[in-house]
Structures are given as C-alpha cells and as structure tokens.
Amino acid sequence: MVTKTNDKTTTTTTNTYKRTEYPRPQFKRDAWMNLNGTWKFAFDDDNKGERNGWAKHPSFATDINVPFTYETKASGIGDETFHPNVWYNRTFTIPEEEVGKRIILRFQASDYMTKVWVNGTYMGDHVGGNAAFSFDITNAVDLTGKNQLVVKAEDSQSCYQPRGKQRWKEENFGCWYVQNTGIWQTVWLEFLHPERIENVKITPNIDTNSVAFDYKLHSFSGCKLETIVSFEGKQVKQFSITPDRANMSFEVDLLSDIMEWRVAHWSPEHPHLYDVTFRLIANDEVVDEVHSYFGMRKVSIKDGQVLLNNRPIYQKLLLDQGYWEETMLTPPSDEAMLEDIEKTLAMGFNGVRKHQKLEDERFLYLCDKKGLLVWSEMAATYEFSDEAIENFTKEWLEIMQQHYNHPSIITWVPFNESWGVPNIFKDKKQQTFTESIYYLSKSIDAERPVIVNDGWEHTISDIIALHDYEELGNVLYERYKDKDPILNNEIPHNNHKYAFADGYSYKGQPVMITEYGGIAFDHESGWGYGNQVNTEEEFLERYRNITDAIKALPYVTGYVYTQITDVQQEVNGLLTEDRTPKIALDKIKEVNDA
Structure with a gap:
C-alpha cells in the first residue's frame, strides 16, 4: 500500500x-x-x-x-x-x-x-x-x-x-x-521486514549484452532472491538465487526477442529503460519487493573522443545550477524539473552540467526517461586542510554510490576551477589529493569519465575541460586553433590559467570548452560575462559567433554554455529565474544544430 x-x-x-x-x-x-x-x-x-x-x-x-x-x-x-x-x-x-x-x-x-x-x-x-x-x-x-x-x-x-x-x-x-x-x-x-534488500548496484555491458547486479542484503537466512527484468511490459529475464552471504553478484544475458536488435540501448535519441523487480522471499512469502530500472549504455574514450555506445558523441551541454526563485536549491515540483529538461532539449542541447550541486534524484529519473545527458558535479570546499579532505571524500563516496545507477549520468566532476585546491598548480599535496579522488572514483565506477579539475590546472583527468568567457568569436577561434601551445602548457588557455598543473601533461584526452558565453541580456542590476547585450539580435550574433568558433575547432568535442537560468545576482541565463525565455528557444536551437 x-x-x-x-x-x-x-x-x-x-x-x-x-x-x-x-x-x-x-x-x-x-x-x-x-x-x-x-x-x-x-x-x-x-x-x-x-x-x-x-x-x-x-x-x-x-x-x-x-x-x-x-x-x-x-x-x-x-x-x-x-x-x-x-x-x-x-x-x-x-x-x-x-x-x-x-x-x-x-x-x-x-x-x-x-x-x-x-x-x-x-x-x-x-x-x-x-x-x-x-x-x-x-x-x-x-x-x-x-x-x-x-x-x-x-x-x-x-x-x-x-x-x-x-x-x-x-x-x-x-x-x-x-x-x-x-x-x-x-x-x-x-x-x-528484517529480511530486506539494502541496495543493488546495476552495471550494464552492451559489449556482452549483459547486465550485472551487485546485491547488498540486510538479512537473508532461509531466503530466496528473485530478479525479474522486463522491457515495455514484456518479461525479458527472470532468475532466482539463494543468498549465502550479504553481498552477492550475478550477471545475466539480456538477449531476447523484444525488438529487432535483441537488446535495447539507452541514448539521447532513444532513452530505452529496462524495468527490474527484486523480490526477497522467505517461507514462500515475499518479504521485500523493490522496483527499479536501468539503461543499457556505455561511456568510453578513444582517440580523443568521448564515445556513447561505442560511437563518438558531440556534447552540447548547458550549465545548470538548479536554483528556483522561491525554493532556491530545492526543486519545487516534478513539473518544474521537467520544464527545465524540456526547455533544454528545445534549445538544441543534449545535456546539462549540474554545477556545484547534487541534484534531486527525481531530476535524474526524469533525465533518464527523457534522454538528457548529465555531468554530476560535487559541491566544492574552498580551502585545503585535513578537515576539508575528510569532509569532501566521505561525502563524494556516498554520492557516487547513491547515484551510480542513473544512465543519464555520463561524467563525474569532483573538482571545479581549483576550488578547495587553490594552490594545485604547484602544491604536491593538493595535486595528490585530486589524484586520490580520481582513483577512488574509478574504483567505484570504472567506466564513466572523471574530470579533475574542470576549468584549468588539470592533474589526472579523463577529459580536458577548459573555461573561457571570451565574448568575440574570432578571438576565441584564434586563441584555440593551434592546440599544441595550450595543451603543452606553453601559454595560458584563457589568458590567465594553464590547462595543466605543474608536472602534468596532455595524454591525448578529449578536449571540451566546458564554460563559455554567460551573456547578460539588458538587465539593470546583476552581472554576466563581458558586456551586456541590449537586443535579441545582439545576443544571437554574439552567441552564434562564439558557439560557431568552438564548433570550428576540430579537436574540441563539445561545449557547455553558461547558463540555463538567471540565479539571483547572476543574470546571464537563457531563461529568467521564473523560466521565461529571453530569446526564442528555436533560435538558440538553430545555432546549436547548425
């Protein structure tokens, strides 16, 4: 009930x-x-x-x-x-x-x-x-x-x-x-009941058409554990195991006749989800029943490209801080979260970088259903100390375990712009800390890329993520057209920060411009990046020029525009705080789709 x-x-x-x-x-x-x-x-x-x-x-x-x-x-x-x-x-x-x-x-x-x-x-x-x-x-x-x-x-x-x-x-x-x-x-x-399922970690593998379930049980004496996988109401697999310990793993082949491809993959174009029911049965009675789902998708990196399901994907993301005018960090409703997702898609973006916020699980659920890609980013500390290390590490581990099963999450971002590690360019302790978080993250999730340190001064990182708020498209293009000086740390990529921390070097990772734009539109108070624009025509010209400049760089594999909405004094959103579009959504989409 x-x-x-x-x-x-x-x-x-x-x-x-x-x-x-x-x-x-x-x-x-x-x-x-x-x-x-x-x-x-x-x-x-x-x-x-x-x-x-x-x-x-x-x-x-x-x-x-x-x-x-x-x-x-x-x-x-x-x-x-x-x-x-x-x-x-x-x-x-x-x-x-x-x-x-x-x-x-x-x-x-x-x-x-x-x-x-x-x-x-x-x-x-x-x-x-x-x-x-x-x-x-x-x-x-x-x-x-x-x-x-x-x-x-x-x-x-x-x-x-x-x-x-x-x-x-x-x-x-x-x-x-x-x-x-x-x-x-x-x-x-x-x-x-005392006998119950504490958690199930779900790991898809599209290369073997299989999915692995890692079960954690609270109590299991005399119990049978049943798993039923279905797709669009049709049963795909059902199997039972008799637990002999609290932590158990089982991998199942998903090949079936549910569709012509025999396995349904999750992607932005086709966000197919499998439903799964877990039942713990004792003395022929179901004592615990949990309903879940998963997406069959793979994230990998090859030859300087991010691959989704073994195919290169160009990521066009929006920076999304998840603030609302009257509720701030708490989403006001499912409808409000869905509105943000649908407007993001309507503007031609295929994902969001959830910036400095771990979002409500219902938002991630809606992204799973709608096919919106998500970069999940940790909330930063701002000073470095033993206490900060302990606080950060404990919470990051909890968060990765909590959100692991969401197929929409395709990248983990534990650090941003050297926040919490302000001397990372030279400080070996701070560099080593970020390395430890990278390897901790990989031990929990071997597949998803981990970015350390989004913006600049990277140590070990699966993606090189660079921030640049240059407002002139031709200047932006000239700055980045020759990648070697930037990626060899010969010059600062945005006139003030180097791509790598001292002692680290480029290893052929994908490169993305993960913050740019931030254009403020005709606002009496508040701020944006660069000069404010006064008309829709001015906005679209600047937006088109800087976006086209990024897309013209052959080695850059995606971008993150700042940002979806205004947030309090920061008035550089494509939407106001109450989600009113400043520019017609289809005009933004034209630029992204060009």
Missing part, C-alpha cells in the same frame, strides 16, 4: 509548494509515508537547545514547510540571514497495517550536520549536505500513538565543508548565493 500524509500548510505561499512524489524512483517500495509538509521550527543562534532539553520537550512557535529551507519563500519564513543551528519538530503515527515491521526514517538531504531524536531518544547524526541517509527508529517508536520527531541541523560558514555555490559571507558576492540550511529534500518513512 502507499501511505502518505496530507499535511496542509498555513500560508498561501507554502500551500503552493508541496513535494509529495516518491523521492527515490530507482529503488521504489510501496509501503512508505511522506513526512513533508508543515513542521514546527526554531532558530537556536546561542546553541542552547540541546542543553535545555529541546529534543525531549520541543516547543517551537514557527511553522515551516518542509523540505524548503528557512531561507526560501516557499518555506513560509524567507529569512536569508545565516543561522548556525535550527530545529524542527513534528508528530507522526504508524499505520496499523505496518506494525511489526522495521521503521526506517530517511532524509534525502539535509545541510549540514543533522541530529535526530524520536520520542526523546537520540537516533544518531549525519554529516554532509548532499547525500541521502537514514536511521532505523523501530525501538524508539510508539506503535499505538503519536510519535515526536525532533531534528536539529547545524551549519557553518566554514570553507572546509562542501558548500558549492552557497555563500560564506553575510551578503551575496560574485557567483555565490544565499546559503541553504537544514532539511532541503524529502523526509520519509519506510516500513520493512
């Missing part, structure tokens, strides 16, 4: 925004309860709440609309001042039909350290603002009455924590925006 709350918010603004969708579409169960909606809320600037027993006796006067942070209008609060400690409280009851199961409390994301109490009992904490986490709260729950859930989120303005584009000063500056504090993605309960 699907069990959901129907909390009503208390203001017109918050009534507009409700996140009721199942938050994890790649690992979906039926028995769950959405805890989004109206919670009680309090600031704790003096950090006195734990000393004064707020966890056991919450008495918070303010309403907040979860999962929108207090800084957003959608939360019903809209206070952009930084507060280091915030508290949340709500009650819930366990449906009668779920009594007897394990009760798992899940957070899709909360920024930055999150502490949780149920009925006054401390459940634990999680550090990191972007990854999902959970607690088994069964032993603290009253199965017959109301339960008190209390959450404290601790944030800071430290540059040692991965913060992405969140400012660490009191006011916005440059390309850094209002901070994001506390719960910012869905909170929910799941009801499970």
Whole structure:
C-alpha cells in the first residue's frame, strides 16, 4: 500500500509548494509515508537547545514547510540571514497495517550536520549536505500513538565543508548565493521486514549484452532472491538465487526477442529503460519487493573522443545550477524539473552540467526517461586542510554510490576551477589529493569519465575541460586553433590559467570548452560575462559567433554554455529565474544544430 500524509500548510505561499512524489524512483517500495509538509521550527543562534532539553520537550512557535529551507519563500519564513543551528519538530503515527515491521526514517538531504531524536531518544547524526541517509527508529517508536520527531541541523560558514555555490559571507558576492540550511529534500518513512534488500548496484555491458547486479542484503537466512527484468511490459529475464552471504553478484544475458536488435540501448535519441523487480522471499512469502530500472549504455574514450555506445558523441551541454526563485536549491515540483529538461532539449542541447550541486534524484529519473545527458558535479570546499579532505571524500563516496545507477549520468566532476585546491598548480599535496579522488572514483565506477579539475590546472583527468568567457568569436577561434601551445602548457588557455598543473601533461584526452558565453541580456542590476547585450539580435550574433568558433575547432568535442537560468545576482541565463525565455528557444536551437 502507499501511505502518505496530507499535511496542509498555513500560508498561501507554502500551500503552493508541496513535494509529495516518491523521492527515490530507482529503488521504489510501496509501503512508505511522506513526512513533508508543515513542521514546527526554531532558530537556536546561542546553541542552547540541546542543553535545555529541546529534543525531549520541543516547543517551537514557527511553522515551516518542509523540505524548503528557512531561507526560501516557499518555506513560509524567507529569512536569508545565516543561522548556525535550527530545529524542527513534528508528530507522526504508524499505520496499523505496518506494525511489526522495521521503521526506517530517511532524509534525502539535509545541510549540514543533522541530529535526530524520536520520542526523546537520540537516533544518531549525519554529516554532509548532499547525500541521502537514514536511521532505523523501530525501538524508539510508539506503535499505538503519536510519535515526536525532533531534528536539529547545524551549519557553518566554514570553507572546509562542501558548500558549492552557497555563500560564506553575510551578503551575496560574485557567483555565490544565499546559503541553504537544514532539511532541503524529502523526509520519509519506510516500513520493512528484517529480511530486506539494502541496495543493488546495476552495471550494464552492451559489449556482452549483459547486465550485472551487485546485491547488498540486510538479512537473508532461509531466503530466496528473485530478479525479474522486463522491457515495455514484456518479461525479458527472470532468475532466482539463494543468498549465502550479504553481498552477492550475478550477471545475466539480456538477449531476447523484444525488438529487432535483441537488446535495447539507452541514448539521447532513444532513452530505452529496462524495468527490474527484486523480490526477497522467505517461507514462500515475499518479504521485500523493490522496483527499479536501468539503461543499457556505455561511456568510453578513444582517440580523443568521448564515445556513447561505442560511437563518438558531440556534447552540447548547458550549465545548470538548479536554483528556483522561491525554493532556491530545492526543486519545487516534478513539473518544474521537467520544464527545465524540456526547455533544454528545445534549445538544441543534449545535456546539462549540474554545477556545484547534487541534484534531486527525481531530476535524474526524469533525465533518464527523457534522454538528457548529465555531468554530476560535487559541491566544492574552498580551502585545503585535513578537515576539508575528510569532509569532501566521505561525502563524494556516498554520492557516487547513491547515484551510480542513473544512465543519464555520463561524467563525474569532483573538482571545479581549483576550488578547495587553490594552490594545485604547484602544491604536491593538493595535486595528490585530486589524484586520490580520481582513483577512488574509478574504483567505484570504472567506466564513466572523471574530470579533475574542470576549468584549468588539470592533474589526472579523463577529459580536458577548459573555461573561457571570451565574448568575440574570432578571438576565441584564434586563441584555440593551434592546440599544441595550450595543451603543452606553453601559454595560458584563457589568458590567465594553464590547462595543466605543474608536472602534468596532455595524454591525448578529449578536449571540451566546458564554460563559455554567460551573456547578460539588458538587465539593470546583476552581472554576466563581458558586456551586456541590449537586443535579441545582439545576443544571437554574439552567441552564434562564439558557439560557431568552438564548433570550428576540430579537436574540441563539445561545449557547455553558461547558463540555463538567471540565479539571483547572476543574470546571464537563457531563461529568467521564473523560466521565461529571453530569446526564442528555436533560435538558440538553430545555432546549436547548425
């Protein structure tokens, strides 16, 4: 059964925004309860709440609309001042039909350290603002009455924590925006048997027409594990294994008569998805059933080209920071995310570089369905230290494991523009750190390219990704037409940064211009790159000239235009913050398709 709350918010603004969708579409169960909606809320600037027993006796006067942070209008609060400690409280009851199961409390994301109490009992904490986490709260729950859930989120303005584009000063500056504090993605309960499937890592192999499943079970004694793969409603494969350990792997041949090619590949033109159901059976009873999906696709590199399914692909991407005017980093709805995807495609782009943000899994699900390519980029720290290394590495590992199965993700980007490694050009410690993250990433995912360090000063990197905001197309072309001086580190590629860190050299990798453009259009305040343009004709002439210059470079295999929307003071989007096009979408598409 699907069990959901129907909390009503208390203001017109918050009534507009409700996140009721199942938050994890790649690992979906039926028995769950959405805890989004109206919670009680309090600031704790003096950090006195734990000393004064707020966890056991919450008495918070303010309403907040979860999962929108207090800084957003959608939360019903809209206070952009930084507060280091915030508290949340709500009650819930366990449906009668779920009594007897394990009760798992899940957070899709909360920024930055999150502490949780149920009925006054401390459940634990999680550090990191972007990854999902959970607690088994069964032993603290009253199965017959109301339960008190209390959450404290601790944030800071430290540059040692991965913060992405969140400012660490009191006011916005440059390309850094209002901070994001506390719960910012869905909170929910799941009801499970002790015997259950914790996770399944799915790895397609189009060269052998097979897919590998790496299962992680919570308990398995006396159980049978059944997997059913189907395509467009037709069963392709079904098999069962008897687990003898918690971690097991199985590879299955997918060849079948479902279509003329016998295996359906995933691509932007044909985003075919296979459905898969996992069942854990004990004593002839299904004790756990999970619905998932996967795409049969391959990402590889050969002869200076990125290949998708063994064919070169020219990537035309948009920089996408995933901000909305009234909800900031939290997507307001499925419809809003789908609108961004469809407008991106309508402008002739085939993907997005999700910039300094780990996006909502439902966005990735929609990209999987629509065939939009995604570069998944880590939120940066801004200073280098042992603490920053630990914070970054732990969270990056969680994120890669969480998002691994999405076929739309074709590139990992752990570092951008030397943020968090500011002296990487010469500093061996910082260089070695980026190497360690590269190899850690490859140990989790051997296939997808990993970019270290997007923009400039690369160490080990599968793609050489260069940033250049030159506004004149002819100047851009002249600068890059001879690749050797740039890729041999003889000259800075954008007049101020070298392509490689000192001691590293070009090894024949694909080259892309992964930030360019950033044209601001007739705006009284805010900024863009270069001079603002005043008319559609001026914009299109500049956009066409710089884009054509990149496409005329035979060794460059793609580009990333900055950016899809305006974001607060940065007004260089192709769309405004409310997603109104500044230029007719088909005119942008004409340039990209030329």
